[in-house]
Amino acid sequence: xSELTHLTISQARAKLRGKEITAAEITxxxxxxxxxxxxxxxxxxxxxxxxxxxxxxxxxxxxAKGEGGALEGIPLGIKDLFGTEGVHTQAxxxxxxxxxxxxxxxVTANLWADGAVMLGKLNMDEFAMGSSNETSYYGPVVNPxxxxxxxxxxxxxxxxxxxxxxxxxxxxxxxxxxxxxLVPGGSSGGSASAVSAFLCAGATATDTGGSIRQPAAFTGxxxxxxxxxxxxxxxxxxxxxxxDQAGPIARDVRDAAIMLKSMASVDAKDxxxxxxxxxxxxxxxxxxxxxxxxxxxREYRVDGMPEEIEALWQKGIVWLKDAGAEIVDISLPHxxxxxxxxxxxxxxxxxxxxxxxDGVRYGLRVPGKDIVDMYEKTRAAGxxxxxxxxxxxxxxxxSAGYYDAYYLQAQKVRNLIKRxxxxxxxxxxxxxxxxxxxxxxxxxADEDMAADPVKMYxxxxxxxxxxxxxxxxxxxxxxxxxxxxxxxxxxxGRPFDEETLFQTAAVxxxxxxxxxxxxxx
Amino acid sequence: xxxxxxxxxxxxxxxxxxxxxxxxxxxxxELNAILGFVEQLNEVDVxxxxxxxxxxxxxxxxxxxxxxxxNKAADIVANAPxxxxxxxxxxxxxx
Numbered sequence: 001x002s003e004l005t006h007l008t009i010s011q012a013r014a015k016l017r018g019k020e021i022t023a024a025e026i027t028x029x030x031x032x033x034x035x036x037x038x039x040x041x042x043x044x045x046x047x048x049x050x051x052x053x054x055x056x057x058x059x060x061x062x063x064a065k066g067e068g069g070a071l072e073g074i075p076l077g078i079k080d081l082f083g084t085e086g087v088h089t090q091a092x093x094x095x096x097x098x099x100x101x102x103x104x105x106x107v108t109a110n111l112w113a114d115g116a117v118m119l120g121k122l123n124m125d126e127f128a129m130g131s132s133n134e135t136s137y138y139g140p141v142v143n144p145x146x147x148x149x150x151x152x153x154x155x156x157x158x159x160x161x162x163x164x165x166x167x168x169x170x171x172x173x174x175x176x177x178x179x180x181x182l183v184p185g186g187s188s189g190g191s192a193s194a195v196s197a198f199l200c201a202g203a204t205a206t207d208t209g210g211s212i213r214q215p216a217a218f219t220g221x222x223x224x225x226x227x228x229x230x231x232x233x234x235x236x237x238x239x240x241x242x243x244d245q246a247g248p249i250a251r252d253v254r255d256a257a258i259m260l261k262s263m264a265s266v267d268a269k270d271x272x273x274x275x276x277x278x279x280x281x282x283x284x285x286x287x288x289x290x291x292x293x294x295x296x297x298r299e300y301r302v303d304g305m306p307e308e309i310e311a312l313w314q315k316g317i318v319w320l321k322d323a324g325a326e327i328v329d330i331s332l333p334h335x336x337x338x339x340x341x342x343x344x345x346x347x348x349x350x351x352x353x354x355x356x357x358d359g360v361r362y363g364l365r366v367p368g369k370d371i372v373d374m375y376e377k378t379r380a381a382g383x384x385x386x387x388x389x390x391x392x393x394x395x396x397x398x399s400a401g402y403y404d405a406y407y408l409q410a411q412k413v414r415n416l417i418k419r420x421x422x423x424x425x426x427x428x429x430x431x432x433x434x435x436x437x438x439x440x441x442x443x444x445a446d447e448d449m450a451a452d453p454v455k456m457y458x459x460x461x462x463x464x465x466x467x468x469x470x471x472x473x474x475x476x477x478x479x480x481x482x483x484x485x486x487x488x489x490x491x492x493g494r495p496f497d498e499e500t501l502f503q504t505a506a507v508x509x510x511x512x513x514x515x516x517x518x519x520x521x
Numbered sequence: 522x523x524x525x526x527x528x529x530x531x532x533x534x535x536x537x538x539x540x541x542x543x544x545x546x547x548x549x550x551e552l553n554a555i556l557g558f559v560e561q562l563n564e565v566d567v568x569x570x571x572x573x574x575x576x577x578x579x580x581x582x583x584x585x586x587x588x589x590x591x592n593k594a595a596d597i598v599a600n601a602p603x604x605x606x607x608x609x610x611x612x613x614x615x616x
Binding site for chain 2: 098099101102103196205213227228229242243246260268271272274280334336337339340341343352355358359360361362363364367368370371372373375376377379380382388389391392393396399404405408409410411412413414415416419452453454457468469470495
């Protein structure tokens with residue numbers, strides 16, 4: 001059964017339509033893979049086996065009649081941030097204890113309408129605040145990738161199935177896996193880990209400062225944050241409303257295109273969703289990029305960036321050039337201010353959005369001597385440290401006397417960041433190529449990151465500009481570092497030009513190949 | 522700018538989060554690290570720049586001012602920790 005879980009969405013789609021396999025079979029294969037792997041990886045916090053089987057049965061009935069939607073019978077994992085009717089939805093926070101919504105988010109409703117099957121809810125950083133999936137109330141997610149050492153061995157079969165690479169001749173270079181557990185990135189760490197470890201065909205995710213693209217880069221998967229307004233935010237637990245966007249994490253570029261097509265829609269329930277036809281993103285894959293203008297922003301060459309990241313970036317430039325693209329150096333002068341501006345805007349919006357968790361309408365309630373005492377005790381017990389930190393920062397920067405100095409200044413800087421991008425796009429640049437992250441995946445409970453919250457925030461240095469400007473960005477795996485860990489490149493596009501991102505990412509994928517972790521779990 | 526222990530306690534009160542003396546002390550250090558990091562925004566020349574109000578240029582959508590939803594009181598209170606006859610129960614607020 002395990003080979004069923006290794007099919008991409010496009011492969012599974014063809015086999016389901018061709019009646020070579022059934023939705024019930026592929027769903028069972030995933031459910032048993034989850035059962036084996038989840039005690040170790042902690043990617044799922046809830047598995048909805050009965051619901052998955054019911055949905056698969058309904059899909060099979062449709063497929064048998066030659067009917068069904070774009071994702072008919074495809075088993076997906078859903079980030080815990082998406083409201084799913086009658087199913088655990090807690091944004092991986094204790095404060096939403098026991099919450100089961102009486103409604104379905106628009107994005108997941110779109111997926112079910114297209115025939116997808118829900119396997120369960122995926123782990124994430126609490127309220128999507130984090131870059132390592134360690135702030136979850138349900139504990140950290142483990143990255144299926146581990147560091148490894150490259151050895152040359154004479155016996156060619158010793159390390160088979162251990163992530164080894166077979167080389168020509170009688171010897172073989174094999175990777176010996178290290179035991180240290182690594183983070184999958186965050187906040188969509190459960191989504192990235194599950195997709196990478198073959199525990200779902202694809203997953204929903206959300207991205208406020210890099211929460212789709214950074215975990216995708218850390219796990220060798222493809223993640224796209226579409227343009228602000230492309231997917232409806234209705235029914236998704238809000239973090240920072242002017243930055244939040246839903247998108248998919250998938251095993252290859254085509255699968256990400258298939259998923260985004262189903263997820264995106266205009267929605268009367270989210271007035272910021274955009275009334276624009278959703279293009280057939282898959283059709284962009286395979287189109288030549290000859291003559292395309294690719295911008296390389298000099299400000300993304302940051303101090304202390306590992307040489308391997310720089311080398312990867314140069315490789316990406318060569319691949320696109322070889323495919324006929326024109327490479328141009330560009331400048332985005334306000335890049336370095338994006339992260340500090342984000343750490344004012346996002347906490348400010350979060351402090352307002354999270355005011356609703358007061359122990360009255362849903363979730364946890366800790367009794368107090370009066371109503372204010374009840375609020376304070378409920379919120380003290382319900383929120384984790386990182387969430388409290390951000391609510392406190394947000395409350396402070398919005399408080400009387402500080403609003404102009406912090407919030408207003410940050411919103412002005414945000415306009416300058418957006419203007420930087422508008423200037424280069426107006427000069428004819430079609431797409432911008434950058435590294436996705438400043439490093440590969442790091443260890444769980446990394447001491448440096450735990451000691452200084454700002455160190456953790458720096459993970460999003462290359463991705464956060466895109467949210468601040470509302471643009472689409474895709475992370476695509478581009479290679480492995482010396483320790484055998486995946487690294488990703490990021491492409492940034494014009495507003496609502498996701499097609500160019502898929503088109504260009506497919507060229508990188510063609511050159512770099514796809515990457516799978518050696519199975520140790 | 523930096524915050525002192527008293528300010529942290531005041532902000533925690535505004536945010537309705539109970540903090541112990543120990544929490545407040547730890548938070549003071551953490552918040553100052555973050556405020557120190559965002560300080561660099563002051564070096565940006567923003568003269569003549571409007572603060573961003575919408576990341577994508579869009580006109581506010583309008584609809585008819587009519588009731589389109591409702592009659593689901595049971596759904597609304599379904600997840601509340603304490604209810605009575607479709608009302609949320611809270612500790613006494615008026616003496």
